Amino acid sequence: MVMKxxxxxxxxxxxxxxxxxxxxxxxxxxxxxxxKCRKLTVKYKCQKCKFEGP
Ligand SMILES: [Zn+2]
Ligand SMILES: [Zn+2]
Incomplete structure (x- = not known):
């Protein structure tokens, strides 16, 4: 599995x-x-429950 x-x-x-x-x-x-995304607080989305967080 490639970690992205x-x-x-x-x-x-x-x-x-x-x-x-x-x-x-x-x-x-x-x-x-x-x-980079952590610093810019880019939104992330859980693939399982669709939770979106900063
Ligand atoms: Zn990123
Ligand atoms: Zn989740």
Whole structure:
């Protein structure tokens, strides 16, 4: 499985810094964000429960 930022779909494996955390709503889906999207607080969306968060 290729790990991609959920916001910009960029591969995070080549990045120095990125975060991975469980969806705050359902806790079942993993949210992966790259540093850029984290800094810009780009919205992310859970693929499972459709939760959108900053
Ligand atoms: Zn991103
Ligand atoms: Zn969710």
């Amino acid at each position: 930022c959920v916001s910009c779909k960029k591969k995070v494996e080549t990045e120095n810094y990125w975060v991975r955390f469980p969806c705050p709503a359902c806790g079942e889906e993993e949210i992966i964000r790259c540093e």
